[in-house]
Amino acid sequence: MDMLTPTPLMGLVTGFWSFKTFAAAVELELFTRLAGGQVITVADAEAELGLPERPADLLLAACASLGLLTRDGDGYRNSALAEEFLVKGKPYYFGGQVAYCDQRTYLPWHRIGEALRTDRPLTWDPASQESMFDTADPRMLESFWGAMYSTSIFTAKALAQHVDLGGGRRLLDVGGGSGAYPIELCRLLPDLSATVFDLPHVCEIAAGNVARAGLGDRIATAPGDFLTGEGLPAGHDVVLFSMILHDWDEATNQRLLTQAYEALPRDGRVVISELLLNADRTGPPAAALMGMNMLVETVAGRNYSDAEYAAWLRTAGFTDIETVHFDAPGANGAVIGIKR
Secondary structure: OOOOOOHHHHHHHHHHHHHHHHHHHHOHHHHHHHHHOOOOOHHHHHHHEEEEEEEEHHHHHHHHOOEEEEEEOOOEEEOOHHHHHOOOOOOOOOOOHHHHHHHHHHHHHOOOHHHOOOOOOOOOOOOOOOOOOOOOOOHHHHHHHHHHHHHHHHHHHHHHHHHHOOOOOOOEEOOOOOOOOHHHHHHOOOOOOOEEEEOHHHHHHHHHHHOOOOOOOOEEEEEOOOOOOOOOOOOOOOOOOOOOOHOHHHHHHHHHHHHHHHHHOOOOOOEEOOEEEOOOOOOOHHHHHHHHHHHHHHHOOOEEHHHHHHHHHHHHOOOOEEEOOOOOOOOOOEEEEEEE
């Protein structure tokens, strides 16, 4: 039997080293500089990134150790992962998520003990702000929506490949944010049209992304507030909750699912796309740790298991409930229910 050692604990202790190295490289636009097979040496990094020799050498070696760069002769080039997701301008650019976590949540996470003791968010103050989006800093909002878009667009691709929408032709994305899900789903499903239902200023962001994607004839926006209890827009045969229900408590989620049932026609579907906990709440880590992040960022949010979502769907009236698992940055599966 192998001797038990604290080596795994050391990996947990030093986890932030990897993240901050990664975030610094994204901030320096290292991977964009290397797009298309370009190679960078330590001397190049000194000249082009404005770094002294020692930091340049350490950064390149560390990025290679993380699988972000590969060695090429005397220099380094992007790994396949970095080339696909860390080059600005590419369809699935993930840098927005990196920048958001670095700028918005990294320092508040240093006070996680405070959040555990007080059950209050750390990135905003509920006593003086209506929500985490109530801020005078437009850069923070830009960073947030960039993060949501970069996480959501590839997750939507995975959803389209693994989840049967039952021939649905009109999709309502509740709390659809930047429009990433409808954009990617409509790209992959030519018979689908969609509506983003979100706050007015968020719909403006979604409309801009839709226009840039050339999908203005298939994706509309419907400004509104799904928390007011006034119901969801009708006329859709699929209602999607994508990475949104983990923001709220059980009562709010139950109400939203009941509204989805009321808005759907017979044989309509609801799809909940989330990082799902397992039934005994022991993982997976991505879902459990996202729950901790909800403690940092929301008043009542947490991550739930597919069994919990299934129970709420049954209470709302849905049947034929199933869970489909897949691998994506923003979700590891979807829970689907049908209105009969």
